[in-house]
Amino acid sequence: MSQRKTPIYITEPHLPPLEDFIPYLEAIWQTRRLTNSGPFHDQLEGALADYLGVEHLSLFANGTLALVTALQALRITGEVITTPYTFAATTHSLLWNNIKPVFVDIDPATCNLDPERIEEAITPTTSAILPVHCYGFPSDVERIEAIADTYGLKVIYDAAHAFGVRRDGTSILQHGDLSILSFHATKVFNTFEGGAIICPNEKIKRRIDHLKNFGFADEVTVVAPGINGKMNEVSAAMGLLQLEHIDVALEARAKIHRRFAEALAPVPTLTLLPPPPGTRWNHAYCPMLVSDDHPISRDALYDRLKAANILVRRYFYPLISAFPMYRGLPSAAPARLPNAARIARQVLCLPIHPGLGPDDVAAVLDTLLEVR
Numbered sequence: 001m002s003q004r005k006t007p008i009y010i011t012e013p014h015l016p017p018l019e020d021f022i023p024y025l026e027a028i029w030q031t032r033r034l035t036n037s038g039p040f041h042d043q044l045e046g047a048l049a050d051y052l053g054v055e056h057l058s059l060f061a062n063g064t065l066a067l068v069t070a071l072q073a074l075r076i077t078g079e080v081i082t083t084p085y086t087f088a089a090t091t092h093s094l095l096w097n098n099i100k101p102v103f104v105d106i107d108p109a110t111c112n113l114d115p116e117r118i119e120e121a122i123t124p125t126t127s128a129i130l131p132v133h134c135y136g137f138p139s140d141v142e143r144i145e146a147i148a149d150t151y152g153l154k155v156i157y158d159a160a161h162a163f164g165v166r167r168d169g170t171s172i173l174q175h176g177d178l179s180i181l182s183f184h185a186t187k188v189f190n191t192f193e194g195g196a197i198i199c200p201n202e203k204i205k206r207r208i209d210h211l212k213n214f215g216f217a218d219e220v221t222v223v224a225p226g227i228n229g230k231m232n233e234v235s236a237a238m239g240l241l242q243l244e245h246i247d248v249a250l251e252a253r254a255k256i257h258r259r260f261a262e263a264l265a266p267v268p269t270l271t272l273l274p275p276p277p278g279t280r281w282n283h284a285y286c287p288m289l290v291s292d293d294h295p296i297s298r299d300a301l302y303d304r305l306k307a308a309n310i311l312v313r314r315y316f317y318p319l320i321s322a323f324p325m326y327r328g329l330p331s332a333a334p335a336r337l338p339n340a341a342r343i344a345r346q347v348l349c350l351p352i353h354p355g356l357g358p359d360d361v362a363a364v365l366d367t368l369l370e371v372r
């Protein structure tokens with residue numbers, strides 16, 4: 001097995017030409033506006049709302065602070081129904097608000113919260129549902145929101161993976177009471193670190209804008225024990241520059257995904273997971289399942305790729321419900337989460353990012369298909 005000199009990562013930030021960033025920095029030096037709703041911050045809020053097809057959004061320093069703040073903005077308490085098949089930040093945001101997570105199993109076709117299992121998890125203290133659009137695959141928003149309406153629950157989507165995702169022609173971000181995005185360096189659209197809350201109206205945006213600025217409503221009025229969640233001007237400038245290149249980056253991702261799909265089609269034991277029908281997907285990840293009758297195990301395949309300097313990831317293994325701070329919860333019992341447990345055991349996310357050339361994709365496939 002040959003070891004590559006330069007590693008292939010599952011994702012790499014898409015960096016525009018450095019010289020294009022200099023004028024933004026010069027403007028920041030000139031205005032001396034570094035943060036606190038500066039000109040680039042406000043410009044990016046407008047530009048992103050237009051691009052994403054939503055009414056309002058509030059920028060954040062990162063997606064985790066956006067999640068923590070979204071729960072506070074809607075005054076969520078008690079228990080919240082969520083998925084074990086996600087990144088740690090989803091569930092940690094509940095603990096930061098003294099909320100008890102209640103795990104519900106996923107639908108193996110989409111890796112998202114299974115709507116069939118939600119109702120049986122509702123108790124008198126349930127106040128919200130926190131689904132994730134995992135890999136950018138839209139959750140079953142109609143059925144989730146019908147249940148929420150019946151029981152008077154709020155819905156906050158962790159849409160960290162779902163930048164630009166549309167379903168049947170409209171933005172997936174228009175659903176629920178609030179959605180949050182992450183603009184971390186590893187995500188489809190990045191501002192170094194960053195995030196946002198999608199807000200359905202100006203009133204809720206105003207409350208969220210206060211909450212991300214220590215609760216200040218004006219110079220002398222503090223309306224809540226808010227946090228410091230503000231996005232700075234360098235990050236906002238990065239966002240404005242990224243936005244000019246985002247469509248090219250999304251197309252590059254789609255092309256890489258097509259090549260993997262073609263090459264893996266004849267291999268029945270390695271299956272790429274497709275997005276639900278009607279999705280205009282962002283190809284944020286390239287999730288593949290290694291079936292139990294593949295000649296080598298998922299972990300053996302992971303190790304082979306790693307030995308060849310191809311650094312794939314097992315998103316999402318281990319399940320959040322297996323973490324020490326959650327595993328004692330009754331809803332965390334593995335027997336209650338069979339679909340999530342199986343997918344976590346079989347999944348491997350292949351490299352996908354705009355910097356990945358055809359030779360890189362070929363190298364991944366060579367190693368992947370050495371044993372089949």
Ligand SMILES: *Cc1c(COP(=O)(O)O)cnc(C)c1O
Nearest residue numbers: 062063064087089090160182184
């Ligand atoms: C990345 C991510 C987050 C957290 O976003 P940060 O910007 O890194 O704080 C939250 N949820 C999911 C599902 C993520 O993948």
